[in-house]
Amino acid sequence: MRILLVGASGRIGQLVYQRLSARNHEIITASRHFGDIRVDLTSVKSIENLFKRAGAIDAIISTAGAADFATMAALTPEINQTAVLSKLLGQINLALIGQHYLYNNGSITLTTGITKEDPIPAGASVAMANGGVAAFVKSAAIDLTDGKRINCVSPNVLEEAMADYSETFIGFTPVAGKKVANAYLKSVEGKQTGQEFKVY
């Protein structure tokens, strides 16, 4: 398959790249500073340019999206905008614009995360973005036509990332990156739609 991987340079993106490469897919990588195509997810125009350059594809995967952490007392509408523009709307706009570049039976796979249902301190903004993406996916799936599908993957913190996040994800039992990468493969090569694949 011809697959567009947005967020390819990130930790999960790299794992997904390896997993899909092993299945002999053609992967077009995109991210903000690296890859075949550069994209700024906070810009609708940049996303449109991304798809114009990528052309028709069988699958869109997003492992991208930024968000800021702040306690409720410190969280302002301005700080919340990072998650809104990037992790939430960046991913949703990838789906909205990208759907028109998908071949029939193509798929879209977005990324959420465990904290929307198992919250961590200062995580309300990230949780909002993840909750929005998950609900969007579930609802969008029933509207898509021509066999097109949409899912998301909700990873726990990765074993490979736990050294960086041990004080953020206290008491969480991390999961192997391989298991997370497999969920993206299932979404792309499987037939399910409207699912949130939880890798907890």
Add this chain to the structure above:
Amino acid sequence: MRILLVGASGRIGQLVYQRLSARNHEIITASRHFGDIRVDLTSVKSIENLFKRAGAIDAIISTAGAADFATMAALTPEINQTAVLSKLLGQINLALIGQHYLYNNGSITLTTGITKEDPIPAGASVAMANGGVAAFVKSAAIDLTDGKRINCVSPNVLEEAMADYSETFIGFTPVAGKKVANAYLKSVEGKQTGQEFKVY
């Protein structure tokens, strides 16, 4: 209690107003075109003015928030912005700004809806907003201090509204408005936090 009710002129808002009035609360009503204070939820400045005028309160209730319906094929980033700016960020900014006007042990109650988990055609944008608000509430609750609480109410379609929505909510069994209004009362006078009260 001194309660700020945003969206007071809407169908659910009116029911909540009646229910809380019967409990002898002091209710300050706000909405876009009616009530004690006018507010445009899509404007951070307007929300700030709302709270400056309302002053210190025991509870904030939002039964407000607009969103547009469109099938996935027709949904664009621009059309999606109604739900983002109003139903999602309008409500979240009410919480972010309003938390600082709450007395200790005060509460915030927002509104989501059944379609984020039981989707209807053309409802992806609304579902996104509802999913974002619900996840935000769950996560924000663990950060709030001084006994402050936050919940949301997720109503099914109302019996009172079914005549208008019978072609939108096909096969849904509507619920009595009284039952929905009770969920807001439970959030305000009860002690729970981080909950989504589902009235299905």
